[in-house]
Amino acid sequence: NAGVMQNPRHLVRRRGQEARLRCSPMKGHSHVYWYRQLPEEGLKFMVYLQKENIIDESGMPKERFSAEFPKEGPSILRIQQVVRGDSAAYFCASSLVSQGTRSYEQYFGPGTRLTVT
Amino acid sequence: KNEVEQSPQNLTAQEGEFITINCSYSVGISALHWLQQHPGGGIVSLFMLSSGKKKHGRLIATINIQEKHSSLHITASHPRDSAVYICAVREYGGSQGNLIFGKGTKLSVKP
Numbered sequence: 216n217a218g219v220m221q222n223p224r225h226l227v228r229r230r231g232q233e234a235r236l237r238c239s240p241m242k243g244h245s246h247v248y249w250y251r252q253l254p255e256e257g258l259k260f261m262v263y264l265q266k267e268n269i270i271d272e273s274g275m276p277k278e279r280f281s282a283e284f285p286k287e288g289p290s291i292l293r294i295q296q297v298v299r300g301d302s303a304a305y306f307c308a309s310s311l312v313s314q315g316t317r318s319y320e321q322y323f324g325p326g327t328r329l330t331v332t
Numbered sequence: 333k334n335e336v337e338q339s340p341q342n343l344t345a346q347e348g349e350f351i352t353i354n355c356s357y358s359v360g361i362s363a364l365h366w367l368q369q370h371p372g373g374g375i376v377s378l379f380m381l382s383s384g385k386k387k388h389g390r391l392i393a394t395i396n397i398q399e400k401h402s403s404l405h406i407t408a409s410h411p412r413d414s415a416v417y418i419c420a421v422r423e424y425g426g427s428q429g430n431l432i433f434g435k436g437t438k439l440s441v442k443p
Contacts, residue, residue, distance in 0.1 A: 263429030
């Protein structure tokens with residue numbers, strides 16, 4: 216059973232370009248979470264999705280960032296017109312279906328390190 | 333003041349020592365996670381707990397909901413335990429993914 220997969224592992228973009236980060240959850244997991252870790256800072260929640268639905272996007276910057284988790288294929292975190300401040304490690308995690316208020320263990324991917332030049 | 337505080341920030345131990353990392357939080361929570369971030373950057377979930385105590389191998393996690401405090405213990409520490417240990421909480425009423433993270437405790441175990 217493959218774990219959470221993220222690609223690319225490293226991504227270099229020039230200012231103004233678009234960055235697309237992909238996340239394939241563990242088999243059987245239908246909930247995906249994206250987190251950002253800025254250099255020398257802690258992890259921050261960005262967005263929580265299930266298939267074809269955004270559950271919680273309260274951590275997403277208001278502009279340039281979007282996320283989706285289509286019925287087929289990986290979850291995508293898209294950053295338009297990247298700026299140097301977007302340079303960070305972006306981690307995806309997945310879990311089993313959420314039932315009410317019960318919490319489930321999250322399984323993390325290896326992360327995508329985005330560098331904006 | 334951060335909602336999740338960890339102590340110490342940095343910890344150096346000799347192989348074999350018993351290690352304790354502390355996490356205090358200021359919000360009501362429905363779950364607390366302990367994570368391990370390897371030097372290469374990968375993150376592993378160690379524990380998720382909402383009460384009491386959990387044990388896995390040489391690792392033990394405890395939580396005191398009334399005191400809003402959790403501890404992670406490592407018995408018979410080994411150099412391969414060297415990593416950053418991160419505490420994260422799910423605030424009560426928040427979504428499952430909306431975790432609030434501590435800044436981490438960097439552990440270095442010397443042979």
